[in-house]
Amino acid sequence: RRGLNPLTAAGKDHTSHRLVMLGFTQREAVMALYLVGGALGVIAIFLTQATVVEGYVVGATVALVGLYALWKLEQVDLSGKTRME
Structure with a gap:
C-alpha cells in the first residue's frame, strides 16, 4: 500500500500470529508462548546444576525441538493456510 511507513506498520508474520493461523485462539497463542518461556527458564535453572554430559543432552534436545x-511455524502461509495442505 502506498503511503504506509514500513517501520510503523504492524506486521502479521510474528510467532503469535502464526500460532493463531494454525488454529490457536489469541489467548492460547499467548499462553503457549508463556509456557515455552517458562519451560526454557526451568531448563536454564536445571542446567546450572547439570553435568557437562547432561548439558549437552539437554542442549541438543532443546535445539532439535526448537528447529x-x-x-513448523515457517510452514504457515501468511494467508492463513499451511503449505502442507
Whole structure:
C-alpha cells in the first residue's frame, strides 16, 4: 500500500500470529508462548546444576525441538493456510 511507513506498520508474520493461523485462539497463542518461556527458564535453572554430559543432552534436545518448531511455524502461509495442505 502506498503511503504506509514500513517501520510503523504492524506486521502479521510474528510467532503469535502464526500460532493463531494454525488454529490457536489469541489467548492460547499467548499462553503457549508463556509456557515455552517458562519451560526454557526451568531448563536454564536445571542446567546450572547439570553435568557437562547432561548439558549437552539437554542442549541438543532443546535445539532439535526448537528447529522442529521453527520449521513448523515457517510452514504457515501468511494467508492463513499451511503449505502442507
